[in-house]
Amino acid sequence: MLLHAVALYATAILLGAMLFFSFIVTPVVFRALDGEHASRFLRALFPLYYLVIILLGAIAALMLALVEYPLPAAALGVTAALAVLTRQVLIPQLDALRPGRAAGEAAATRAFRRLHGLSMLLNLAQMVAVAGALSVFVL
Numbered sequence: 001m002l003l004h005a006v007a008l009y010a011t012a013i014l015l016g017a018m019l020f021f022s023f024i025v026t027p028v029v030f031r032a033l034d035g036e037h038a039s040r041f042l043r044a045l046f047p048l049y050y051l052v053i054i055l056l057g058a059i060a061a062l063m064l065a066l067v068e069y070p071l072p073a074a075a076l077g078v079t080a081a082l083a084v085l086t087r088q089v090l091i092p093q094l095d096a097l098r099p100g101r102a103a104g105e106a107a108a109t110r111a112f113r114r115l116h117g118l119s120m121l122l123n124l125a126q127m128v129a130v131a132g133a134l135s136v137f138v139l
Contacts (some may be wrong), residue, residue, distance in 0.1 A: 007063035008137050011076065014056040015130045021049050022123060043095070050087035053126065054080050064133070072133035078113075079126045092118050 024043075030038045057080030064073035094115050100108025 001055065003063045003067050007060050007067060007069075008134075010056045010060035010063065011072075011130060011134045011137070014053065014076075014079075015127065016059060016136055017049075017052055017056070018123070018127050021045075027113070043091075044123070046091055047087060050083045050091075053083035054087070057083060057130070061131070064136075069136055072136045073127040075133045079129045082122055082126055086119060086122060090122075091116060 026042065029041055032038075033041060057076045061073045061076035061080060064070075064076060094112060097112040097115070098106045101112045
């Protein structure tokens with residue numbers, strides 16, 4: 001029962017944090033701050049955001065695996081793994097493209113837009129996976 005409860009809370013908190021950051025924090029920051037300050041602020045938050053996804057996703061995946069929910073456990077494990085990839089690979093690549101983009105380099109701008117789009121798509125897929133995993137607790 002304890003493992004089930006930990007899995008439920010970790011999954012629910014994870015989904016809530018992802019939704020809050022994506023649909024509340026990010027839009028408010030861009031409304032309240034000019035573009036450069038908003039970007040700097042969010043860049044400072046992204047490593048923490050993805051660390052939360054990694055930790056809660058891994059905890060929930062482990063607990064769900066232990067209580068024999070393999071599909072939701074796999075979804076949360078993939079969510080955590082994608083967060084590691086985004087945090088350690090994708091974000092540094094985006095950061096490396098910023099100077100070229102700021103200088104108006106077309107190649108850097110195209111690459112930045114492509115990677116940024118990929119990061120948003122991954123984030124949406126992760127939210128869907130977490131919501132799907134959460135559904136095992138209500139069905």
